Amino acid sequence: MLNFKNANILLLCVVTAMTLKYFSAPFSPTYFILPFFIWSLLVFYGCYRIDSGFFIKIKCKEDTEEKVMSLTFDDGPSPEHTAIILDILKVNNVKATFFCIGRNIEGNEDLLKRMHREGHTIGNHSYSHAFWFDLFSKTKMTRDLEQFDLKMRSIIGVRPKLFRPPYGVTNPNVKASIINGNYFPVGWSIRSMDTVAKDKVRLLKNVSSGFAAGEVILFHDTCEITKEILPELLALAREQGFHWKTIDQLFHTQAYV
């Protein structure tokens, strides 16, 4: 399996072989750029493909025959949208998973309590969700995740086990922070792109065309369009015989510790 460790070993072997060759039969030194370029592409792919398992294995879907899927909402709670999404889920008797941002919980503690009270699962999506989160040191990143846990525990009395990396980016420091906090890392298998979608019909079609057993759908409870398509999306899933589970139920793991 091609992961970060194996890519580094491969790079070392190729560069060593090229160096030996260079001294026995000299060639243009610019050829040495090539293995580093390929290595950089691999690392870039590993960072930005959450399902690559390049740095750490992140569960993105469940292997099951059962017609079950999981709805996830990132980046909330949002005072404009989250309550309406919770209303829609309640009417349809659907439980979802909310990967909240700690700083967005500030002032919206009641929304967090409501998610918990109504049977939804809450996961850690970092406290800051900073633009430069991926460049944080291991210590800073670990503290950021702990800050989320403390905030959540102070409101609903439990610490999350589930963690979704901000922006879906992984790297060695994200891996270390997941291990330090003993989190269960969660990705997705259907990315709705609701943060950039403009056309409701197209968004609904794009997401529903991916309906299949064990899929995990990524939405954001910070988008107007998400709450607009949600009732129809749930109706379509119901017509096709699907039901919904929270991530901890789908992946047979703990939600909280």
Ligand SMILES: [Zn+2]
């Ligand atoms: Zn996010």
